Amino acid sequence: MAVIRTTVAQQVADTIVADIESGKIKPGEKIKNEFEIAADLNVGRGSVREAVKQLVSRGILEIRRGDGTYVQKQPGMVDDPLGFAFDTDKKKLAYDLCEFRLLTEPEIARLAAERADDAERALIRMRCNACADDIRNGRIHFEDDVSFHGAIVAATHNDVMQRVIPVIHEGVAVLFDYTIQEQLDYTLMIHEKICQAIENKDLQAAYDAMLAHMKENQRWIQQCFANK
Numbered sequence: 001m002a003v004i005r006t007t008v009a010q011q012v013a014d015t016i017v018a019d020i021e022s023g024k025i026k027p028g029e030k031i032k033n034e035f036e037i038a039a040d041l042n043v044g045r046g047s048v049r050e051a052v053k054q055l056v057s058r059g060i061l062e063i064r065r066g067d068g069t070y071v072q073k074q075p076g077m078v079d080d081p082l083g084f085a086f087d088t089d090k091k092k093l094a095y096d097l098c099e100f101r102l103l104t105e106p107e108i109a110r111l112a113a114e115r116a117d118d119a120e121r122a123l124i125r126m127r128c129n130a131c132a133d134d135i136r137n138g139r140i141h142f143e144d145d146v147s148f149h150g151a152i153v154a155a156t157h158n159d160v161m162q163r164v165i166p167v168i169h170e171g172v173a174v175l176f177d178y179t180i181q182e183q184l185d186y187t188l189m190i191h192e193k194i195c196q197a198i199e200n201k202d203l204q205a206a207y208d209a210m211l212a213h214m215k216e217n218q219r220w221i222q223q224c225f226a227n228k
Helices: 008-022 032-040 045-057 088-114 116-138 142-154 158-171 181-199 203-224
Strands: 060-063 068-071
Touching: 008 032, 008 045, 032 045, 045 060, 088 142, 088 158, 088 181, 088 203, 116 181, 142 158, 142 181, 158 181, 181 203
Parallel strands: none
Antiparallel strands: 060 068
16 A cells, blocks of 8 residues: 655644634634744744645635735635636526526525524625615625625525525626616615515515515526627
8 A cells, every 4th residue: 555645844734724623723813924833833934835835725824915824714715616717608607607596595585584693684784785875876886795695695504505605696796787777776675675574584575585686687697698
């Protein structure tokens, strides 16, 4: 049987990952600098640098120039993990993403209405208002739109959904024109309906409002490609 040899850099990387998994280092937290890590583990700084590079490439750490190295807020989530950027058939991708959201997000809204605590409902309201404020003041509401839907996903308390759905949101968001007034007016109205349903703990109303939202998004995507 072949013997698999682990490099010093890999050992350092494994130690950092173990500290993250155990909660010794938390997501979003700054880790020690390379001098401190090298001293703690009795290894060379070069091995620490290589370990950090490995973990950055795996989406576990991020280097902030002039500040230090931090654990990613969602360790292991790299940019575009589903490879949307490399999909050559953008029309089919758009339809498929909308179809996925149509199948999943109404149930997510229902779960949020059922499970959200007071703090989570307050956050959903805050995100809803921020998105509405963007629209009313002529600002692109992309970031706050994603944050609004993200807050709803978080309120499901389902860890898998919280990892998967934001990736889908990012993929869909770039397909929309965020400046069409008719769409903006609809977004204001439907976001408010979704938010109120969750605040009222009305599971069916939350489901129905999100279903309507996803169907309208699907219609907009179809219209967008039909005009090209």
